[in-house]
Amino acid sequence: MLRDVSACNTYNYGDALYWDARYLQEAGCGSFDWYQRYSALRPFVRNYVPTSSRILMVGCGSAVMSEDMVKDGYEEIVNVDISTVAIDMMRRKYEHVPQLKYMQMDVRDMSVFPDESFDAVIDKGTLDSLMCGTNAPICAAQMLGEVSRLLKHGGVYMLITYGDPTARMPHLSRPVFNWKIELYIIRKFRCKSCKTCSVYYARLLDCYLIIEISLTNQTIWFTCGILCKRFLKFIFRLC
Numbered sequence: 065m066l067r068d069v070s071a072c073n074t075y076n077y078g079d080a081l082y083w084d085a086r087y088l089q090e091a092g093c094g095s096f097d098w099y100q101r102y103s104a105l106r107p108f109v110r111n112y113v114p115t116s117s118r119i120l121m122v123g124c125g126s127a128v129m130s131e132d133m134v135k136d137g138y139e140e141i142v143n144v145d146i147s148t149v150a151i152d153m154m155r156r157k158y159e160h161v162p163q164l165k166y167m168q169m170d171v172r173d174m175s176v177f178p179d180e181s182f183d184a185v186i187d188k189g190t191l192d193s194l195m196c197g198t199n200a201p202i203c204a205a206q207m208l209g210e211v212s213r214l215l216k217h218g219g220v221y222m223l224i225t226y227g228d229p230t231a232r233m234p235h236l237s238r239p240v241f242n243w244k245i246e247l248y249i250i251r252k253f254r255c256k257s258c259k260t261c262s263v264y265y266a267r268l269l270d271c272y273l274i275i276e277i278s279l280t281n282q283t284i285w286f287t288c289g290i291l292c293k294r295f296l297k298f299i300f301r302l303c
Contacts, residue, residue, distance in 0.1 A: 078144040080170075088149055091179035099224050100236035102132035109186075112220050115139060120214060122171045122207075123190030134163045142182070144169040155287055177250050180216040187211075188224040195227060204235045212241050234265060243289075 102109070113119065121130050123218040133141060142165045145151050151168040158164045169176065171190055176299035194203040211221050221243075225232060236243060 080148075086113065099226060100128045102136070105129075105222075105224070106136065107221045109222070110136075112222070113138075113186075117220075118142070118181070120144065120177075120182040120185045122185060122187045122211075123193065124154065124166070126153065127188065129186075129188065130164055131158070131161070134161060139163055141165070142167065144174070146170050171210060174202055174210045174214060177214055179213050180219075181214050182219060183216055184220040184222065185211050185215060186224075187224045189226070191223060191232075192225050192227055193232070201235070205238075208235060208241065209239075231298070 078266060116139055119133075119138065119141045121141055121143040122145075124130060124145045125147070130141045130143055143151075143154065144167050145154075146169070148168050151166050155166045158166070167176075172194075191207060194200060194207055197203060209260055215221060223232075223236075
């Protein structure tokens with residue numbers, strides 16, 4: 065399992081220093097949601113994650129997805145990110161929202177939490193960041209091992225990724241996780257309220273939603289990729 069270059073560019077998305085510098089540079093620019101907004105993911109989130117669930121949002125950044133989920137009735141979301149700058153910013157922004165908690169943390173080591181601490185873990189691009197960094201296979205294994213450890217029996221892992229499904233499968237299909245996989249297609253997102261966002265998101269391709277279910281945990285995998293015959297065959301085999 066090599067470093068996945070299918071969803072990478074020249075930035076080192078696996079480096080905390082990169083993210084600190086980026087959030088400092090973008091201070092005052094408002095929030096940013098990678099890949100998909102909550103409105104697009106809501107049908108799947110509501111279907112697999114009850115509003116009473118204790119949720120871990122890994123790699124939260126400056127996204128408003130957790131805020132939107134609270135507005136939709138979710139009661140407890142713990143948000144973690146490797147960037148101290150992002151966490152400090154989000155703590156100040158949501159200090160009066162008791163349903164949201166923000167903690168600076170590396171997803172490869174979340175030992176501050178005991179085993180089976182969460183009903184659901186949501187990952188919107190964080191695994192992608194690790195897959196674009198150095199020692200990608202090791203980092204991915206560390207993160208997914210922590211996710212598996214933190215999920216309660218019957219818990220749900222939702223992964224939104226821009227990676228090639230064939231590059232993600234070797235990491236997610238490890239026997240130790242015992243995850244069954246299902247896949248759904250989500251249409252590409254375009255922001256109607258911001259011309260800049262519209263241009264940016266117009267470059268994104270259609271998304272796939274892959275749901276992994278096991279006897280011990282349920283894992284939902286959203287993945288973005290090229291919609292071609294090769295991947296359609298891959299989707300139909302999984303479904």
